Amino acid sequence: MSVHNGFKPGTRHPAKEAQAQRAASLREENEQVRQAMESHAAIDQAIGVLLAASDVTPGQGWDVLREIPQHTNRKLRHVAELLTAWTRTGNLPADIRTELDRQLALHAHSRQPDR
Template identity: 60%
Template sequence: MEERAAGLVEELQGENAQLHEAMRSHAVVDQAIGVVLAVGQLTPEQGWNVLREISQRTNIKLRHVSELIIEWARTGKLCTDVRTELERQLAQNPQPPHSEA
């Protein structure tokens, strides 16, 4: 009985660690979407699509692309392949017209 309980506790701890990692990844991606939105004046959906395309076209995991974009916002430094693809994606996503208030 104790062995079974210990196994269950270990399984739950593993699941808990996975959930924490997923939450951290989600936060990083959300922050990167925010950077892309600010730079490209895009919608949230367009920002998500830009990050996804950069990840796919550079063969870099989405979380890592997101980390690079966040670091770029802080330092102004971005590796060439990601910068090139970001510029390409932003050029393909036209900015919405500004409304006059």
């Protein structure tokens, strides 16, 4: 059996293997950061929609937005995207609309200065 630089032919060098694993890890981390930034933007836009469409403070808008997914079995980012699209299409799924109305009514009774 021939040995080249102390390693069997066809085997990867440990430093190159570690480098490849690190590169894969960085690509995954980069993708997660990109998705987080997109989610953050969608959430901020949805809070803006709530502020424009109702009489809530930014803190209450966040509370309303955070509660809707918990009662509709949808992800927060998806609800945020639906609310933002609502401004363009005028369409909002019935379950989201019902929960939005409920949450806004709850928060209208507890209007306080923003946190």
